[in-house]
Amino acid sequence: MDSSAKASPAPASAYAETRKLGTRMMPYVALLRHDLRSLWQSWLVRLWLGATALLTFMLVGANWAQFRDGTLIASLLFPYLVFPWFFVVVVLGVSPVSGSRSETLADGILSRPVSRCEYLLATWSARVVLVLGIYLIVTVPSIILVMLAKRPVPGDTVTIYGIVTALGVVGLVLTFLVSLGFLMGTLLRKPLLAVVVLVFIWYPIGLILSVFSLEEFSPISLSRAISTQLRQSWREPGANPQGKADAEDINGVTDQMSHFFSVLSGVQPRPKAANPDFFEGGKFEDFSLLRVTLGYGLPTLAAVFLASLCFYWRDL
Amino acid sequence: MEPAIRTEHLTKIYGQRLIAVNDMNLDVPRGSIFGLLGPNGAGKTTTLRLLLGLQRPTAGRAEVFGRLCGPNAVAVRSMIGYLPTNPQLPGNLRPIEYLDLLGKLSRLPGEIRKPRISALLRAVGLLGATGQRIQTFSTGMCTRLGIAASLVADPPLLLWDEPTAGLDPSARRFTLDLIRELGKTKTVVVATHILGDIDQICDHLGVMHEGRMIFTGSMQDVKQRLRRNDFTLELDGAAEDIRHLAQQANNVEGVEAVADTGPALLVRIADGHSRSRALADVLKLIDASRLSLQDVHSGQNATENAYLQLLQEDEAHGFQR
Numbered sequence: 338m339d340s341s342a343k344a345s346p347a348p349a350s351a352y353a354e355t356r357k358l359g360t361r362m363m364p365y366v367a368l369l370r371h372d373l374r375s376l377w378q379s380w381l382v383r384l385w386l387g388a389t390a391l392l393t394f395m396l397v398g399a400n401w402a403q404f405r406d407g408t409l410i411a412s413l414l415f416p417y418l419v420f421p422w423f424f425v426v427v428v429l430g431v432s433p434v435s436g437s438r439s440e441t442l443a444d445g446i447l448s449r450p451v452s453r454c455e456y457l458l459a460t461w462s463a464r465v466v467l468v469l470g471i472y473l474i475v476t477v478p479s480i481i482l483v484m485l486a487k488r489p490v491p492g493d494t495v496t497i498y499g500i501v502t503a504l505g506v507v508g509l510v511l512t513f514l515v516s517l518g519f520l521m522g523t524l525l526r527k528p529l530l531a532v533v534v535l536v537f538i539w540y541p542i543g544l545i546l547s548v549f550s551l552e553e554f555s556p557i558s559l560s561r562a563i564s565t566q567l568r569q570s571w572r573e574p575g576a577n578p579q580g581k582a583d584a585e586d587i588n589g590v591t592d593q594m595s596h597f598f599s600v601l602s603g604v605q606p607r608p609k610a611a612n613p614d615f616f617e618g619g620k621f622e623d624f625s626l627l628r629v630t631l632g633y634g635l636p637t638l639a640a641v642f643l644a645s646l647c648f649y650w651r652d653l
Numbered sequence: 654m655e656p657a658i659r660t661e662h663l664t665k666i667y668g669q670r671l672i673a674v675n676d677m678n679l680d681v682p683r684g685s686i687f688g689l690l691g692p693n694g695a696g697k698t699t700t701l702r703l704l705l706g707l708q709r710p711t712a713g714r715a716e717v718f719g720r721l722c723g724p725n726a727v728a729v730r731s732m733i734g735y736l737p738t739n740p741q742l743p744g745n746l747r748p749i750e751y752l753d754l755l756g757k758l759s760r761l762p763g764e765i766r767k768p769r770i771s772a773l774l775r776a777v778g779l780l781g782a783t784g785q786r787i788q789t790f791s792t793g794m795c796t797r798l799g800i801a802a803s804l805v806a807d808p809p810l811l812l813w814d815e816p817t818a819g820l821d822p823s824a825r826r827f828t829l830d831l832i833r834e835l836g837k838t839k840t841v842v843v844a845t846h847i848l849g850d851i852d853q854i855c856d857h858l859g860v861m862h863e864g865r866m867i868f869t870g871s872m873q874d875v876k877q878r879l880r881r882n883d884f885t886l887e888l889d890g891a892a893e894d895i896r897h898l899a900q901q902a903n904n905v906e907g908v909e910a911v912a913d914t915g916p917a918l919l920v921r922i923a924d925g926h927s928r929s930r931a932l933a934d935v936l937k938l939i940d941a942s943r944l945s946l947q948d949v950h951s952g953q954n955a956t957e958n959a960y961l962q963l964l965q966e967d968e969a970h971g972f973q974r
Contacts, residue, residue, distance in 0.1 A: 363760050367754055445742065445802075449806075452727050453725060
């Protein structure tokens with residue numbers, strides 16, 4: 338047999354001819370779907386979904402007759418920004434490219450015609466999609482319920498725009514946390530070490546930023562600023578102390594009128610809404626959506642870029 | 654015609670501590686079944702991983718079909734089917750799902766992918782296990798699925814690392830037969846430390862020792878290198894008769910016979926004498942005796958001897974290196 342005639346490298350030319358976008362994106366989409374499926378089958382994700390649904394239910398139930406709309410929604414978002422879901426999100430971000438088993442499975446994929454960038458982006462986006470999916474699946478129905486139900490608390494000035502932007506801000510923070518976990522997992526290669534390092538670095542940094550009211554960077558400050566953002570309107574996206582004062586005046590008048598008519602009619606007055614200091618600090622009038630987006634968006638991009646760079650240069 | 658694989662001064666040093674591959678120059682001819690032989694830790698797996706771009710060389714370069722290997726050399730990997738040692742597969746998937754994923758990673762359209770997957774599952778004998786999750790598979794089944802996985806994209810070059818590790822005799826036979834069959838249309842590199850496998854399937858050989866490629870050539874070159882004029886004749890009969898036969902055989906010109914290795918006679922033929930004539934004379938003596946001939950081995954195991962001799966030479970010439 339003529340050995341030179343056989344074993345011609347046909348697949349290389351076939352690869353070069355894959356100019357269609359669908360064909361080019363096939364590995365990315367396949368990896369994304371595979372990772373989403375694997376994640377969905379993991380006990381951590383299922384446990385998290387159950388726990389976050391339970392916690393949301395408990396928060397809504399416990400504060401149903403106490404918190405006004407904005408405060409209640411802010412309290413629902415708090416676990417995603419600070420504790421305990423910060424921890425879960427970081428663990429989910431850390432795992433894909435670290436740990437011996439993950440690396441062995443990655444070997445099996447990266448020995449195929451897949452670039453490291455494709456692999457990394459697919460695994461990262463699978464985690465982002467999953468985290469955001471679970472967060473929205475639980476919070477959106479709860480917020481709709483809170484907004485539409487007749488609750489025994491005074492009305493609030495929460496706007497659709499405020500809800501959407503608040504959800505977006507929390508989603509951005511979650512994306513950032515996944516990316517940060519992703520970067521640490523890629524750098525340190527040991528999932529447990531990466532999580533410990535993140536917890537011990539991130540919380541002190543968050544507290545320091547909170548002390549200086551840098552809501553654009555601190556999740557703790559952000560969680561306090563969310564109730565302010567929820568009351569922002571589309572036409573006045575910037576802080577408007579005068580507008581806020583007007584809303585408070587209207588609320589005060591409404592409360593007084595309600596009390597007056599209750600006394601006249603002999604009906605029990607509506608209970609006065611609790612006003613917890615943490616969520617209603619009132620210090621976030623200068624809250625800027627643009628700064629928050631840049632404050633978390635740019636570090637997110639930087640984390641993904643650095644993780645890609647690190648993954649590209651390292652040996653598997 | 655450029656070779657299927659070419660390395661030039663390929664070197665890999667881990668963390669300034671361990672030299673895994675040391676200044677390796679290698680040409681693997683197209684269409685060959687190339688055995689990469691070496692003891693554990695010789696650098697065989699590292700060499701394969703460098704070719705795949707899973708690791709970066711510290712120095713030197715590696716090419717596959719004239720294309721430079723590296724982490725982002727997707728076109729190179731599209732020409733390679735890799736089977737790692739004891740492949741770790743995603744246990745949550747079923748075989749069809751796994752092969753379908755790999756087919757998509759190779760950008761194979763559905764009309765090519767689907768029939769090929771079923772043909773491969775049939776070929777490796779896993780058609781009856783398509784309903785099971787991979788985590789329930791035995792070692793042999795995982796290896797067979799790994800083999801199918803390496804063939805999904807129908808690559809012209811196969812890199813199989815210890816393909817018979819942990820297999821029972823029938824699975825080992827199946828794998829070796831498959832390599833022989835695939836070698837008719839592809840270039841196959843088999844990294845192993847099992848000499849028997851190399852002996853049966855390979856037509857070219859590279860011997861690695863402590864990261865160095867200490868020999869490359871055809872199997873004929875290897876055997877020529879250690880051409881041994883000795884034969885072991887396995888006999889059935891009394892020990893006294895075998896000793897008597899040895900005495901008679903020692904009288905044949907150019908023959909030295911030794912009968913101290915159980916029911917066998919070791920016959921050494923001196924240089925300058927016809928091996929066939931000397932052996933025929935000894936066989937005539939057996940025919941005339943009360944012994945019966947069971948088997949004849951040439952040079953015990955030529956490949957094993959050649960391999961061991963190469964390793965000894967390499968160690969003896971350590972300073973000269």
